[in-house]
Amino acid sequence: MIKNIIFDFGDVFINLDKEATYKELAKLGVTEISEDMMQQYYQYEMGLISTDDFIDFFYNKFNIPKEKLIYSWNAILLDFPKHRLDFLKKLAATNDYRLFLLSNTNDMHISWIQNDWGEELYNEFKSYFEQFYLSHEINLRKPNTNIFEFVLSENNLQASETIFIDDTQENTNAAQELGIHVWNNCPKTEDVVNLLKRKEFIA
Template identity: 60%
Template sequence: MIKNIIFDFGDIFINLDKPATDKYLNAFGVNHEDPELISVMYSYEKGLMTTVQFMEYFYITYAIGKEDLLTAWNSILLDFPAHRLRFIQELSASKKYRLFLLSNTNDMHISWIQKDWGIEVFEQFKNCFEKFYLSHQIHFRKPDEDIFNYVLSENDLVPEETLFVDDVSANTATAKKLGMHVWNLVPGKEDVVNLKI
């Protein structure tokens, strides 16, 4: 019996244009397969480096200025459909499940979302969840097992009583390995509002 639901954020609630940032940075000669760049991005996503340090890296390495980086970095973020906010508000109000959000989200992205949505809407969304876990605040990232173990342990969640909803197969694979039920949602073909438990 499902008692807990852990939701991802991007392409579950907020729509994403995943290739957008790479396309934008290509013009600056950024090699997205560079191991150093990948390491820097993961460090930033885990909150192990500040936004200032992250921006300095791109300026020193690729001569990308602050405004260009902000535009490129946040170009992945699209709209937040109102029907999804209504869905999570209604699910939260029903008190049927303990609800959690678990997202690989960095400081620049969450700052853009708060500004784009407005703090009131952002807080309405955030308040639907018992806990709101962002990778840069807890220093873990999916699909590593430690981020799932952290959430399960901190909230005394039984994996077999927990559903994890994410659009990335590597993330749902880890959750499934740990004993959770999973929904590997396909963006554009499926919508979280059609959740069936």
């Protein structure tokens, strides 16, 4: 029986264009993603380096000005469909499940979202979750299994009573290794609002 629901953020609630940042960086002369770039990204996503350090890395390596890097970095972020907020609001109101958000999100992205949505909408969205875990705040990231172990342990959750929804296969695979139920949703064909129609919720 499912008692706990852990949601990803991007391409579950907010829509993403995952190629947009690569396209924008290519316009600035960054046509290949190197290993040191990925390591900087992982460090930044876990909050182990600051936004200024991350921006300086790209400036020193590619001479990309701060404003252009911020624009390119946030190009991935699209809209937040209202029907998903309505679904979350109704789900939270039932008190049938403990709700959590677990997202690989960096400081630049969440700052853009807060500014784009406005404080009222952002705080409303956040209020529907018992815990709101962002990778750069907890220094952990998916698909490393320790991030799931952290959420289970911190909240006394049983893996067998928990489902995790994420659009990235390696993330759901990692959660599944720990005995967590998973839904690897495809954002092009599936919508989180149909969650309760899945077999895990049907007696």
